[in-house]
Amino acid sequence: MLKEERHQIILNEVRIHNRVLLTNLAELLDVSLDTIRRDIKVLHDAKKLKKVHGGAISLGFNNYNAVVHDIYALDSKKHIAKKAIQLLKDGQVILLSGGTTNVEVAKLIPPRLQLTCFTPSLQVAIQMLNKPHIETIFIGGKLSNNSQITVGGLAINTLSQIKADICFLGTNSINSSEGITEFDWEIVQMKKAMIKASKKIVSPSISEKLNSSKRYKICEIEDIDILITELNPTDVKLKEFANKNISLL
Amino acid sequence: MLKEERHQIILNEVRIHNRVLLTNLAELLDVSLDTIRRDIKVLHDAKKLKKVHGGAISLGFNNYNAVVHDIYALDSKKHIAKKAIQLLKDGQVILLSGGTTNVEVAKLIPPRLQLTCFTPSLQVAIQMLNKPHIETIFIGGKLSNNSQITVGGLAINTLSQIKADICFLGTNSINSSEGITEFDWEIVQMKKAMIKASKKIVSPSISEKLNSSKRYKICEIEDIDILITELNPTDVKLKEFANKNISLL
DNA sequence: TAAAAATACGCAAAATATTGCAACTATAAT
């Protein structure tokens, strides 16, 4: 029994029953509880399900209002957002992906600025409701409950028809050698399309995400024009990014 | 029974009934009162419900950061929504316009139902995040800050490519002689496109909107298949609609 | 005010998690 095979079966069980017990899975798949635990941990980290004491449950089932509360490292993200909006100029067309950091960017966008803003993120779009002078275009598509953005063919097709001046690419993992990576395949496709649709790519990342990596590659590190962290641009942790000819903010 | 699972069930009960008793929950979930009490405490601390002596009550309405102020005639709208979801069946493709009544419909859609749901409404989409078994397609376009739905060419073009079984058409004004009318030109265009995209049109309307009219016409009254109000279908106020061969619910 | 109901607190048993470790497997390089 291959690991991937188990993962598929586990996810399927979760999809069908909304929840699974570790003991049931161990029996069903005829492996030890430890193995199942490790599987669940991987799937949890990949945001494919939610690990809970005794088993796992399907994502998103009842997490209404998990949306605004407990944002991890909020202060860092706000700090990053403040730096990010310095890049904005009147008349630009911008593209905002999803992610909590980008929501903070959206919040801070000066309402007076005359911008056209494309986004596939529900949370970003909600922030833009408060800014009547900014034209917001929501990129339609299949709604991914987990990430709260639209994905899939329709969304990617829409992206292929636009050209933005600057894209703020919410970043899951960034690594000076492996580039930008992500766990969720559909989001990878979206981000690739966003990169194609933009002249300039900005990666706002909390420093904690530097030098981590995930399963799927989105782009090379050289494809990023500007990296924004909460750190001072001269910080030693950023040296290897500076060496790759990326602007730091 | 997993703890998280209980939490989901409790939240669901609260959402549906607005209040729950600890004793009922203990019996329903077959655990001790202490366990329920602890669950309620956790959910209370997480601000998902409000703990009260003897049970718990709903927080009112989702404190999503968002732009949801007090909703007018909420009770009527919830009543309408309860009737509306009776029209849903497994396998359907539905189309939900914006409006507070439709948000109530979205909230009440049973999460187990297997539906494909198209919508241009941010608020509806947010509700659908709680329902992982329902495939939601967000119709992209220019975001109208006021109505919190997408409008314009892109959205209408997307609508022209779909065919839904049933459309819940949020109604601004409805009138037995003048049909359905609306104030905002762009929303008129959206609703016309939605009507074209659906086999069956349902108008959920609080009775107060009956026999009002606005500047622009969306469709004739005969184009509506089902009218849902908070009134009893036999109510005299609905007689002239019944005469036009519209089903009442 | 007194009885009834609901709650809070601490405890202990049971279930579940975590961690380090050793055995085993697969793969690629030598």
Next chain:
DNA sequence: ATTATAGTTGCAATATTTTGCGTATTTTTA
């Protein structure tokens, strides 16, 4: 072949979480 390497799996010892019960306290109700 075989050696090295990384990845996977099961086990055991230890830590943590969950749960129900008894009891004392508080709140509600009549």
